Amino acid sequence: MNTQASSVLESVQALEKSLEQVEATVEREGLPDDERVRRAKKAFLRKLDGRKAVDLDTCIHCGMCAEACPFYETTQDERYAPVNKYHLLRRFYRREVSPMRPVFRPFTRDITIDDLREWRHYVFDACTGCARCDMICPMGINVSSLIRIVREGIGAADLMPPRLQRLKTEQAEKNSIVGVDGQKLREIADQLADQGIDVPLDKDGAEIMMLTTSMEMRSFPSALAANAKILNKAGANWTMFPEACESANLGYVAGDTAAMRVAVKRIVDKAKQHSIKTVVLPETGHGYQVLRWLGANTVGEQLPFEVLSIIEFIIREQGEGRLALKQGGAGTSVAYQDPCRLSRKGGILQEPRDILESMGFELRETEYHGREDYCCGGGCGEYVLSTGSELRHKVFALKKGLFEDTGADKVVTACASCRYNFLIGAEKSGWEKPIISLSETVAEQLAD
Amino acid sequence: MTLLEFARGPGLQWALWIFLFGVLWRVVGAMYLLGTKDLSKFRSKHYVRDGLRAVLTRSAPAEAFEKKIRFQHLTGYAWHLALFISVLFFAPHILFFESVLGFGWPHLPNTVILVTAAIATATLIALLIRRATHPVQRLISNADDYISVLAVLMPLVSGILAFAHVGARYETLLAIHLLTVEFMLVWYPFSKLMHTFMTIPSRYQTGTFFGHRGVKA
Numbered sequence: 001m002n003t004q005a006s007s008v009l010e011s012v013q014a015l016e017k018s019l020e021q022v023e024a025t026v027e028r029e030g031l032p033d034d035e036r037v038r039r040a041k042k043a044f045l046r047k048l049d050g051r052k053a054v055d056l057d058t059c060i061h062c063g064m065c066a067e068a069c070p071f072y073e074t075t076q077d078e079r080y081a082p083v084n085k086y087h088l089l090r091r092f093y094r095r096e097v098s099p100m101r102p103v104f105r106p107f108t109r110d111i112t113i114d115d116l117r118e119w120r121h122y123v124f125d126a127c128t129g130c131a132r133c134d135m136i137c138p139m140g141i142n143v144s145s146l147i148r149i150v151r152e153g154i155g156a157a158d159l160m161p162p163r164l165q166r167l168k169t170e171q172a173e174k175n176s177i178v179g180v181d182g183q184k185l186r187e188i189a190d191q192l193a194d195q196g197i198d199v200p201l202d203k204d205g206a207e208i209m210m211l212t213t214s215m216e217m218r219s220f221p222s223a224l225a226a227n228a229k230i231l232n233k234a235g236a237n238w239t240m241f242p243e244a245c246e247s248a249n250l251g252y253v254a255g256d257t258a259a260m261r262v263a264v265k266r267i268v269d270k271a272k273q274h275s276i277k278t279v280v281l282p283e284t285g286h287g288y289q290v291l292r293w294l295g296a297n298t299v300g301e302q303l304p305f306e307v308l309s310i311i312e313f314i315i316r317e318q319g320e321g322r323l324a325l326k327q328g329g330a331g332t333s334v335a336y337q338d339p340c341r342l343s344r345k346g347g348i349l350q351e352p353r354d355i356l357e358s359m360g361f362e363l364r365e366t367e368y369h370g371r372e373d374y375c376c377g378g379g380c381g382e383y384v385l386s387t388g389s390e391l392r393h394k395v396f397a398l399k400k401g402l403f404e405d406t407g408a409d410k411v412v413t414a415c416a417s418c419r420y421n422f423l424i425g426a427e428k429s430g431w432e433k434p435i436i437s438l439s440e441t442v443a444e445q446l447a448d
Numbered sequence: 449m450t451l452l453e454f455a456r457g458p459g460l461q462w463a464l465w466i467f468l469f470g471v472l473w474r475v476v477g478a479m480y481l482l483g484t485k486d487l488s489k490f491r492s493k494h495y496v497r498d499g500l501r502a503v504l505t506r507s508a509p510a511e512a513f514e515k516k517i518r519f520q521h522l523t524g525y526a527w528h529l530a531l532f533i534s535v536l537f538f539a540p541h542i543l544f545f546e547s548v549l550g551f552g553w554p555h556l557p558n559t560v561i562l563v564t565a566a567i568a569t570a571t572l573i574a575l576l577i578r579r580a581t582h583p584v585q586r587l588i589s590n591a592d593d594y595i596s597v598l599a600v601l602m603p604l605v606s607g608i609l610a611f612a613h614v615g616a617r618y619e620t621l622l623a624i625h626l627l628t629v630e631f632m633l634v635w636y637p638f639s640k641l642m643h644t645f646m647t648i649p650s651r652y653q654t655g656t657f658f659g660h661r662g663v664k665a
Contacts, residue, residue: 049483099477140651296487347662372512
């Protein structure tokens with residue numbers, strides 16, 4: 001293992017141990033079964049609109065989506081076919097919503113509590129919402145958005161995996177994740193100040209609000225330091241707010257839209273309160289998805305600030321001449337892991353490649369990359385689920401083979417979940433390929 | 449009233465009305481479900497370009513997936529092309545369309561139509577066998593999937609038999625052929641055959657969804 005990976009491995013393992021402390025086996029009691037089913041149906045109904053109806057009425061059950069799904073590919077288990085993952089929603093639509101429901105209803109089974117418990121495994125343990133299935137469907141169905149609704153239905157029924165149940169509640173109620181909160185940010189800022197890296201906290205008049213993640217604070221503080229160096233080098237007028245620094249959203253991950261809204265509002269309210277012009281997200285896939293694409297819809301109004309990923313910020317600053325990078329990557333080949341929610345679902349496809357090449361790295365693409373890249377196997381909270389660990393390690397093995405085929409010296413990614421999942425997978429399989437962060441790599445190449 | 453007179457007269461009329469009303473009801477009904485406006489700031493506002501691109505590009509699989517779905521892709525093309533040629537370029541069919549529409553078009557030789565009908569039938573049977581044997585398709589298939597295959601298979605087989613004058617008097621075979629077409633028309637709006645009308649809107653809206661985010665879908 002390279003030096004950089006070794007230095008983070010201990011903290012990665014510490015996070016894994018912390019997650020194990022979170023109750024992982026007991027389903028929360030309290031709601032009667034019929035109430036859970038009612039809530040799930042209500043969530044389905046709320047999300048079913050004309051677009052979803054068209055998608056559901058277009059499906060011809062060809063099953064091609066299975067061929068895009070890493071969980072199906074690595075297991076050949078037909079239950080993991082994306083079309084099966086949204087089967088519950090289709091049944092509900094045909095019984096309760098379709099214009100043909102009087103005809104369909106007698107022939108379509110109602111949803112039961114057992115269905116919800118069964119589908120929980122399919123949409124939480126065996127789906128990261130990576131949207132690769134959206135790219136293959138010959139009918140053009142937005143498959144992942146249908147599966148997402150099933151996840152939200154199960155979330156509304158409070159039947160999400162218990163560990164996610166605990167974590168999303170902790171974030172909504174205590175503004176912390178696995179015990180990591182704004183206080184941790186203050187501690188890191190103090191430590192970085194001792195190293196000469198300025199992390200301005202609660203600064204009035206700042207134009208840019210930088211976010212972090214609990215995973216970054218706990219396992220990859222070097223990434224937080226890297227982002228600070230980049231912002232400082234670009235001469236940005238920026239700050240971080242310990243009360244609203246968390247960009248991970250466990251409500252989104254758990255399918256609980258109310259908890260998701262609480263976390264989004266913390267950021268939006270703080271940004272509005274300080275007239276922030278730009279919110280920059282660290283290396284996070286789902287955090288970007290939530291704030292950039294779902295944030296406005298979640299709070300019910302257009303956001304009065306722009307939302308950028310750290311990648312977009314770097315490329316913008318490079319383009320405007322405020323950030324110069326050295327060519328320290330010359331002679332090193334890298335393969336880039338496209339985080340699903342940044343690339344396929346976020347549109348950030350070319351930027352990371354341009355940044356890597358601007359530092360002199362030789363980019364070696366995996367057989368499937370960009371729009372068609374495979375998920376790391378641990379996205380959208382999958383990495384915290386003990387129930388999905390066997391599945392995600394199978395996906396990791398698939399990814400490992402693809403990276404090996406490139407012959408690249410290092411693997412680079414721009415998502416802490418991808419990085420974490422790869423580091424755990426590498427440790428368990430004895431893989432020694434260095435897995436590095438894009439923003440940390442950029443910070444190392446900042447020109448004097 | 450003979451069986452053929454019924455099939456040509458009230459049978460066909462009722463089937464067409466059910467087809468037209470059913471299709472309209474289902475398409476308008478589905479699209480009438482209101483959606484909420486997306487408030488996020490779009491990366492691209494070329495709605496029509498993004499939507500139309502998906503409508504066109506989804507007719508061929510992305511290179512990354514082509515190997516894995518080649519069989520379904522090729523049989524899908526073979527099935528649809530052979531079906532359309534058989535339906536639209538058979539001389540008696542064109543006479544029928546001319547009586548309804550008021551205009552006709554050139555037809556293909558009968559031997560060509562016989563070949564295309566045979567190809568359509570064979571590919572449909574191959575797809576049916578795949579559905580019954582492939583683990584994913586077997587799991588997700590329901591009565592609609594199988595009845596819909598039968599609904600389009602029956603007119604093909606009865607049409608070939610009528611064309612070849614095999615199995616019964618021509619009038620009887622023709623009546624059976626018309627009745628199977630009418631069954632398909634009645635079944636249509638309640639079934640997956642509706643994908644005919646839904647595919648383009650579905651591709652378009654997915655194209656715009658990803659286009660907003662700067663991704664070519």
